[in-house]
Amino acid sequence: MRRRLTYSIAALALLIAGCGGSSTSTTDDAPSTSSDAQRQATPMALEQAARTAIEQNAKVSDYVLSNNAIPSWASQSTAGPALAGLRGSAAQRKRAGVRVRVLASSVTIHSIELNPSYLSATAAIVDEGRVRVYKNGRPERHAITLKEPARVALHRIGNETRFVVWKLTVVK
C-alpha cells in the first residue's frame, strides 16, 4: 500500500515537472530570421522568405493576442500598418480589460505572388484557431472559433532575401 502511494507521488511529481517544462517554452524567444544576404535572390528564395515572414507574423499575432503587448522581435517580420494595427488592438483590449487566451491557432498560406520588381509580394492566407476571451479576469462562457481569410502585402527589406508583413486585409 505504501509502495503504491510512493509510486503515485513519484508519477505525479514527474507529471508536474513535465507540465512545467512545457509551459516554460515561452513564445517570447525571438524567431530566427531568414535573412541571408549571401544567397542569391531567386524567386524561389524570395517566396520562401515571404512564407517565413507570414509564419513569423502569425507568431507575433498570437503573442500580441495573448499578452496585449508587442514583443521586441515583432519588427523582424511585421512593420507598417500591420504593426500599427497590432499595437492599436492591443491597446484597445488593455483599456477594455480584455485578455485573450489562444487555445489553438494555425495559418494556411494558399498563394504567394511576387511583384515583378521582386520588392514586394502579396499572399492569400487563412488564419484559424480558437480563443477564449477574459473580461476583467473572468472567462467568457464559450470559446470563440475564428476563421479569417486575409490578403497580406509584404515588403522586401532592402537587398536582403527577407520580407516583412506590411499590411493585412481580412477578406470579408
Added chain:
Amino acid sequence: MRASPLIMVGVAVLLTASCAYATSYRVGFASQQEGPSHASVGASVHVSSSVPSAPAGSEAGAGSSEPLGGGEPQSSAPKVAPEAESACVREPKRIPCAPQPEAPEQPAKARPAINPEAIAVTVADRLSLGVGKIAASPSAQATGLTGAASWFWLEPTPATQTQTLASHSEQVTVSATVGSVQWIFGDGSQLTGGAGESYRPGAVPAGAVTHVYETRCLPGDQGHDPSVTASCGANGYEVRAAVEWAISYRASGPVTTAGTLPPRATEATIDYPVSEARAFLTGGGGQ
C-alpha cells in the same frame, strides 16, 4: 411603479455600455492587424509607375503581366487554391512549418518580368537625399549684420548618392547627383548656385554664397518695429536652400539599359536674425 422607469434606464445604460464595450476591441488573429491605411514607419516600398512592356530580348518577356502596384491590391478576392503545393499549415500551434527544400529553378513561367525602370523608381524612393543643415557666417546665434555680407553654405555638402539593388542577376544602380541649389534669403532676394563654401577671410571664392541684408530683422521685430519688412519672420529671416537632384539609373544583367528619372528636390531652412549697427553723432568731441 416609480421603480420601473429607473430600472429601464439602468438596463438601457447597461446595454449601451456593453455594446460600446463589445465593439471596442478585436480578438481575431488577422483582424487585429488591420490598422490604419497609412503608417509613418520607414522602409516603405511603393512602386507607383506604370510598367511598359518588357523589352525585346528580355529573358522574362513571357512572364507575369501583373502590374506594379506597390503590392497592396485589396479589392480582388484572394486566389485560394485548395490543394496548392505551397500550402503550409502551422499545426499544432506555434510549431513552425519545416523549411521547404530548395527546388531546382523553374523555367520562365514562374518568373515575373523584370522592369529595370520600375526597380529604379523604387530604389530612388529609398534614397535619403539629405541636404544637411544651413550654416551661416555670422552664425544665426550671433545674428547677421545689415550692410555686411552674410555667408551661407550647406553642411555637410550634399554629395552624389548611389544605391544598387541586385535582384535575380539584374543589377540596377541609381545615382542622385546635386543639380543646383536655389537659395532664398527671406528678404525677397534669391540666387541659384551651388552648396556654398564655408567662410574664410580674404578673397571671396567663386562658389561662395553670400548675401547682403539691408533691413534688420530680429526676433520680436515683427509687429513692433515699423521699419522691418513684411517678410521678416518671428525669429528672423527664413533662409531656404532647395537642392535639386538629377536622378539617373543604369541596369545590367538580363536587361541592360540606362535612363533618367524625374528630378527630386529637398530643402533645408533656418531662421536667420539680422541686426543693424547704427552710428550716432555725439557732441563735444575731444573735450
